[in-house]
Amino acid sequence: MNSLNISFPLERNDVVSLLQHFNISPTRQRIEIAEFLFQRPQHLSAEKILDGVTEAGNRVSRATVYNTMGLFTNKGVVREVLIDRERVFYDSNTDAHQHLYNVDTGELTDIYDTEVDKIVIPNLPEGLKVVDTDVVFKVASE
Amino acid sequence: MNSLNISFPLERNDVVSLLQHFNISPTRQRIEIAEFLFQRPQHLSAEKILDGVTEAGNRVSRATVYNTMGLFTNKGVVREVLIDRERVFYDSNTDAHQHLYNVDTGELTDIYDTEVDKIVIPNLPEGLKVVDTDVVFKVASE
DNA sequence: CTGCTTGCAAAGGCTTTGCAGAACA
DNA sequence: TGTTCTGCAAAGCCTTTGCAAGCAG
Numbered sequence: 095m096n097s098l099n100i101s102f103p104l105e106r107n108d109v110v111s112l113l114q115h116f117n118i119s120p121t122r123q124r125i126e127i128a129e130f131l132f133q134r135p136q137h138l139s140a141e142k143i144l145d146g147v148t149e150a151g152n153r154v155s156r157a158t159v160y161n162t163m164g165l166f167t168n169k170g171v172v173r174e175v176l177i178d179r180e181r182v183f184y185d186s187n188t189d190a191h192q193h194l195y196n197v198d199t200g201e202l203t204d205i206y207d208t209e210v211d212k213i214v215i216p217n218l219p220e221g222l223k224v225v226d227t228d229v230v231f232k233v234a235s236e
Numbered sequence: 237m238n239s240l241n242i243s244f245p246l247e248r249n250d251v252v253s254l255l256q257h258f259n260i261s262p263t264r265q266r267i268e269i270a271e272f273l274f275q276r277p278q279h280l281s282a283e284k285i286l287d288g289v290t291e292a293g294n295r296v297s298r299a300t301v302y303n304t305m306g307l308f309t310n311k312g313v314v315r316e317v318l319i320d321r322e323r324v325f326y327d328s329n330t331d332a333h334q335h336l337y338n339v340d341t342g343e344l345t346d347i348y349d350t351e352v353d354k355i356v357i358p359n360l361p362e363g364l365k366v367v368d369t370d371v372v373f374k375v376a377s378e
Numbered sequence: 379c380t381g382c383t384t385g386c387a388a389a390g391g392c393t394t395t396g397c398a399g400a401a402c403a
Numbered sequence: 404t405g406t407t408c409t410g411c412a413a414a415g416c417c418t419t420t421g422c423a424a425g426c427a428g
Contacts, residue, residue, distance in 0.1 A: 121401080121408065140392080155410040160393060176326040179418090181392065194357070197367065207358055213351050214375055215336070225339065226374040231365045232359055261427080263383065282417080297385040302418060321393090323417065 100188075104132035116169040126152040127162050128171070135187035137175060137202045143184070177202060177230055192229040205231070242330075246274035258311040268294040269304050270313070277316060277329035279344045285326070319344060319372055334371035347373070 103113040104112065109128045130146045132136065138146070144159045154162075156177055163184055166172045175183040177195050183202065194203045210229055218224070246254065251270045255262040272288045273280070280288070286301045296304075308314045312346055317325040319337050325344065334352055336345045352371055360366070 113347050119402085119407080123409070143368050157411075158409055161409080164394095174321070176321060179316070179318060179324050182321050191377070194360075196364070199284040205357060206335070207355060209355050213349060213355075215347060216349055217347070218336075218375070221378050222375045223378045224398080225376045228370070228372040228374070230354075232368040232370070233360070234367045236363050236365045261382080263426085265384070299386075299419080300384055303384080306419095 098188075100132060102132060102134045102186075106130070108132075112171065116171050118165065118169055118171070123152075123154045123158050124162055124165075126150070126154060127159065128166075131166075131172060131184070132209040135185075135204060137153075137183045137185050139181045139183055141181070175202070175228075176229075190227075192231065195230050195232050197232050197234050240330075242274060244274060244276045244328075246271070250274075254313065256259055258313050260307065260313070263298045265294075265300050266304055266307075268292070268296060269301065270308075273308075273314060273326070273328040277327075277346060279325045279327050281323045281325055283323070315368075317344070317370075317372075334373065337374050338373050339374050339376050 098112070098115070100112075100138055106129060108123065109125055109132060110120045113124060113128060118124060126147050127143060130143060130150060138214055140159050143163065144154065147154050147159070156230075167174050167184070170188070173185040173188055175185050175193065177183065177193070178200070178212070187204060189206075190211065191204045191206050194205050195201075196203075210227065213227075214226065217236075240257070242254075248267065248271060251267055251274060252262045254274070255266060255270060260266060268289050269285060272285060272292060273360070282298075282301050282305060285305065286296065286298055289296050289301070305314070309316050309326070310341075312330065315327040315330050317327050317335060319325065319335070320342070329346060331348075332353065333346045333348050336347050338345075352369070355369075357366065
């Protein structure tokens with residue numbers, strides 16, 4: 095999925111390149127948000143992103159966080175993960191991978207299972223192509 | 237996932253049995269909601285469920301629809317599908333199956349792919365078990 | 379009776395929007 | 404100087420909650 099091979103954490107220069115690669119003009123706010131996102135592979139809500147950017151000493155409005163994350167998602171910079179109905183999570187890891195969601199703790203972790211790539215959809219109608227595959231394994235304590 | 241082998245549409249008597257099977261006392265409202273859900277395999281939002289039940293000539297409040305769908309989900313009568321960030325969908329088909337989501341049209345369809353059942357999670361921590369597997373293929377026009 | 383259910387209205391909480399000012403090319 | 408972007412505040416919208424009345428066992 096991700097042909098960019100991001101090596102976390104991303105330096106500021108790399109962040110700017112990344113944004114430009116996706117045809118996003120690198121404004122101060124977008125750079126600061128992206129820098130925070132790509133410190134490491136992580137799953138973050140809009141609120142957490144706002145908090146994180148703010149704690150890093152930068153000032154970005156809530157509306158801009160929402161606008162920016164919508165933009166990043168559309169452009170493919172990050173991936174939306176819908177698991178918790180309470181809020182959307184943004185995944186800074188866009189490599190092909192799946193998720194393990196612990197229903198007891200709410201913890202969301204990445205897993206890599208090459209078998210998933212081999213899945214072929216039976217009877218995929220003509221003229222359609224798969225643009226993304228979301229796989230979430232919900233796990234609980236035994 | 238579903239060992240009940242529901243044959244759509246479900247008759248009123250079967251609906252009552254179904255609810256009892258899940259230890260849900262069959263109140264008028266719950267029966268009417270379940271009857272609407274199990275007319276056919278479908279993916280419905282709370283609003284659509286309220287509309288449908290109302291149009292069928294029954295009277296149920298919005299709050300009861302939400303309460304009931306929460307109950308049905310917890311008991312395993314239906315499955316929540318989180319795809320659209322706008323709202324939650326409830327799936328009246330609880331057989332093991334996957335979803336095809338057309339990002340252009342918003343259409344959500346069921347697919348059956350036995351290969352998915354074979355997926356084994358690498359490094360699943362001890363003491364955890366998989367309780368559910370959500371697979372969504374996002375497709376678009378070529 | 380006693381506890382479970384329902385329904386209304388209000389509150390809650392995440393997200394979007396309108397619009398004026400700022401930044402940018 | 405025209406376009407894009409930001410930020411504030413308000414609005415929007417889905418969902419939950421408090422609470423009184425109704426219903427079931």
